[in-house]
Amino acid sequence: MLGRYLLFYASISIQVETMILNKQYRCIHSASCQCTKGHLSEEAIYIVFDRLNWNPKLIATLSCVCKWFDDLAKRVLWKQFCHTRAPKMMNDLQSGGSHNVDGNWRALGKLLIYCSGCQRGGLFNNIQIPGHFVHKTRFSRTSGKSFLLPQCRTDELYVSDPCEHLNQGDDGDVGFFRGVFKAFAMSKVRKVLIKRMAEFHPTEVCPYCKAKMWNMLQAKMIPQSASVRLGAYEDCIEYYVCLNGHMLGICTLLPLSDSEETSEVE
Numbered sequence: 001m002l003g004r005y006l007l008f009y010a011s012i013s014i015q016v017e018t019m020i021l022n023k024q025y026r027c028i029h030s031a032s033c034q035c036t037k038g039h040l041s042e043e044a045i046y047i048v049f050d051r052l053n054w055n056p057k058l059i060a061t062l063s064c065v066c067k068w069f070d071d072l073a074k075r076v077l078w079k080q081f082c083h084t085r086a087p088k089m090m091n092d093l094q095s096g097g098s099h100n101v102d103g104n105w106r107a108l109g110k111l112l113i114y115c116s117g118c119q120r121g122g123l124f125n126n127i128q129i130p131g132h133f134v135h136k137t138r139f140s141r142t143s144g145k146s147f148l149l150p151q152c153r154t155d156e157l158y159v160s161d162p163c164e165h166l167n168q169g170d171d172g173d174v175g176f177f178r179g180v181f182k183a184f185a186m187s188k189v190r191k192v193l194i195k196r197m198a199e200f201h202p203t204e205v206c207p208y209c210k211a212k213m214w215n216m217l218q219a220k221m222i223p224q225s226a227s228v229r230l231g232a233y234e235d236c237i238e239y240y241v242c243l244n245g246h247m248l249g250i251c252t253l254l255p256l257s258d259s260e261e262t263s264e265v266e
Contacts, residue, residue, distance in 0.1 A: 042072060042076065045062075045072065045077075046076060046077075046080075049077055049080070050080070053084070054077065054080050054081040054084050054085075056081055056109060056113055059073050059077045059078060059081060059109075060073075062077070063106075073106065074105060074106050075105075078105035078106045078108070078109040079105040081105075081109050082105055082108050082109050082112065085109075085112055085113070086112060086139065089139055089141075089158055092141070092156070092182065093158075093180070093182050104209060104244060107206075107208040107209035107244070107246065108180065108208075110208050111178055111180060111208045111246055112137065112139075113133055113134060113137070114131060114132070114133055114134070114208075115131060115132055115133075115134050115163040115176050115178070116131045116176070116178070116207040116208070116248060117129040117130050117131035117132065117176065118176075118250065122204055123201065123204045123213075123240060123248070123250075124238065124250045127174065127250070129165050129174065129176075131207070134163060137160045137161065137163070138160065138161050139158040139159065139160050139179065140158065140159060140160075140161075141156055141157070141158050143159045143161075143229055144156065144157030144158055144159045144179060145157070145225075146159075146223070146225040146226050146228065146229035147159055147179070147222070147223070147225075147226045147229070147239070147247075148189065148223065149189075149192070149221055149223055150223070151188065151192070152187070152188040152189045152192060152221075154188065155181060155182075155187045155188050155189055156181065156182035156183070157179055157180070157181050157182070157189075157247070158179050158180050158181075158182075159177055159178075159179035159247065160177050160178050160179060161177070162175030162176060162177045162230055162231075162232075162251060162253065163175060163176045163177070164253065172252050172253070172255075173252065173253040173255070174250060174251070174252060174253070175230060175232065175250070175251045175252075175253045176248075176249070176250055177230065177239070177247075177249045177250075177251070178246070178247055178248050178249070179246070179247035179249075180245055180246055180247065181241070181245035181246075181247070182245075183245075184241075184244065184245025185245075187245070189221070189241065192219075192221065193214050193219055193221070193241075196219055196220075196221075198214045198215070198218065198219040199214075199215070199218070200212040200213060200214060201213050201214075201215060201240065205242070206240075206242035206243075206244065206246050206248065207248065208242075208246050208248075209242060209244045209246060211242040211243040211244050211246075212242065212243055213240040213241065213242045213243075213248075214240060214241050214242075215238070215240055216238075216239050216240065216241060216249075217237075217238045217239070222237055222238075222239065227251070230251050230253070231253055231254050232251035232252055232253050232254060233251070233252050233253075233254060236251055236252035237249065237250075237251045237252075238250055238251075
């Protein structure tokens with residue numbers, strides 16, 4: 001499928017005067033790699049994926065071909081995907097020169113579209129819910145304030161609406177949420193975590209960037225306003241923040257009241 005798309009859109013580029021395929025890039029993977037005869041230019045691949053609307057599954061597939069394609073995806077394709085999917089959020093994360101996400105575009109792209117779930121015995125103990133892609137998620141900077149202690153609310157945090165997993169047995173209705181800090185290295189949250197000598201999780205790492213993670217519950221940094229924002233039980237919220245400022249959390253959702261339930265239309 002990916003090969004047909006590449007061939008099709010490469011043929012279109014012949015009619016575009018600005019598209020000049022006079023430069024070939026040699027693969028840096030190994031002598032045995034099938035790409036040793038060279039690649040289309042970065043400009044050609046950019047045009048192809050622009051026509052494909054920066055399809056994340058195709059970007060991930062291309063990244064598996066060899067190191068050259070993986071490097072191109074990290075530097076260019078995932079960056080364009082993020083800016084296409086959430087332009088205002090990306091512009092804010094990079095504004096003021098205080099936050100640099102270059103090199104972490106793939107992690108940020110995955111965070112935008114992937115609910116990591118959890119494995120039994122992992123971050124969230126005995127809950128077993130597989131990770132999955134989500135079609136659309138709303139991230140809110142306003143909601144992010146609800147997850148910060150009062151003394152840390154000058155920090156900027158984008159948090160998603162909870163991804164609901166209903167009827168999980170004794171665990172009830174479970175919601176996963178995720179987020180990202182702006183300029184986490186200079187944030188008050190990070191300073192408080194260090195001041196309190198918060199410990200990293202001994203085995204698990206961030207599912208988006210593989211960095212070590214702080215448990216905000218153990219650090220006593222989850223305010224009551226978080227449960228109100230999520231519509232969850234106050235004592236059933238837990239979330240982690242990694243060294244790169246990615247957030248991953250879980251909550252047990254409150255049941256809908258009679259006024260909130262949706263009736264069937266006859």
